Amino acid sequence: MKTMEFDELVRARRSVRAFRDDPVPLDLVHRLLDIASRSPSGTNVQPWKVHVVTGAVRARLVCEVLAHRETKPADDSAEFPRTGKRKEPYLSRMRTLGKDMYSRLGIARGDDAASWRQWGRNYAFFDAPVGLIFTIDKELDAMSFLDIGMFMQTLMLAAKDHGLDTCAQGAWNLFWSVTRRVLSVPDDEYVVAGMALGYADPGAPVNGVIAAREPVDAFAVFHGFDPAAG
Numbered sequence: 001m002k003t004m005e006f007d008e009l010v011r012a013r014r015s016v017r018a019f020r021d022d023p024v025p026l027d028l029v030h031r032l033l034d035i036a037s038r039s040p041s042g043t044n045v046q047p048w049k050v051h052v053v054t055g056a057v058r059a060r061l062v063c064e065v066l067a068h069r070e071t072k073p074a075d076d077s078a079e080f081p082r083t084g085k086r087k088e089p090y091l092s093r094m095r096t097l098g099k100d101m102y103s104r105l106g107i108a109r110g111d112d113a114a115s116w117r118q119w120g121r122n123y124a125f126f127d128a129p130v131g132l133i134f135t136i137d138k139e140l141d142a143m144s145f146l147d148i149g150m151f152m153q154t155l156m157l158a159a160k161d162h163g164l165d166t167c168a169q170g171a172w173n174l175f176w177s178v179t180r181r182v183l184s185v186p187d188d189e190y191v192v193a194g195m196a197l198g199y200a201d202p203g204a205p206v207n208g209v210i211a212a213r214e215p216v217d218a219f220a221v222f223h224g225f226d227p228a229a230g
């Protein structure tokens with residue numbers, strides 16, 4: 001069911017972190033992936049690979065990753081290099097998001113146990129009935145990670161256009177050894193990210209988060225335009 005203009009659709013997509021348990025039919029997920037496959041990719045390599053989980057397989061994945069996280073919490077680095085430094089202005093943006101999210105969840109600053117539990121909700125796909133795990137051939141380079149991002153965004157917009165909600169989840173590139181084992185991800189692929197897919201719980205306070213954006217003039221530099229031409 002298409003109800004929105006494109007601009008409105010883009011603005012309406014938000015990361016949802018509490019889902020209802022209504023199932024999402026296979027043919028609908030298939031359709032969304034088909035639309036997402038129209039995403040561009042450098043030299044059309046189409047590097048995306050996706051494991052879609054629901055039902056018993058989803059339950060097993062969630063259970064095993066959460067159990068692993070409890071027993072080996074330090075096993076939390078991605079398999080591929082994630083050497084980026086957290087600095088300003090990015091830190092402030094992260095903190096603003098975290099503050100809003102955690103206050104809506106009633107988690108006080110410094111309550112590490114509650115924060116740990118809440119972050120763990122990632123590994124239950126925030127209760128979404130469908131989880132997606134994106135993998136990529138280890139021999140492809142960083143450019144192909146961009147392609148995966150484009151695929152994920154097209155998928156998220158297509159989902160929104162069909163009345164569904166999503167949350168992209170970098171969290172799934174941690175504890176990848178469990179995901180690899182449960183889903184039989186080949187050794188020559190990295191687990192890049194995950195995604196929760198389903199119907200938002202409209203009553204959940206956490207879904208009220210509206211992540212702020214910087215204005216265009218804060219990130220864009222315009223060259224060669226004639227301001228008089230509008």
Ligand SMILES: Cc1cc2nc3c(=O)[nH]c(=O)nc-3n(C[C@H](O)[C@H](O)[C@H](O)COP(=O)(O)O)c2cc1C
Nearest residue numbers: 013014015017097122167168169170171172193211
């Ligand atoms: C690559 C990527 C990884 C993300 N990983 C997570 C994650 O692991 N857990 C989570 O709750 N949100 C995650 N997010 C959601 C971001 O926090 C969210 O996109 C951002 O705050 C902007 O909010 P919006 O999506 O509601 O517009 C991720 C988003 C992207 C694009």
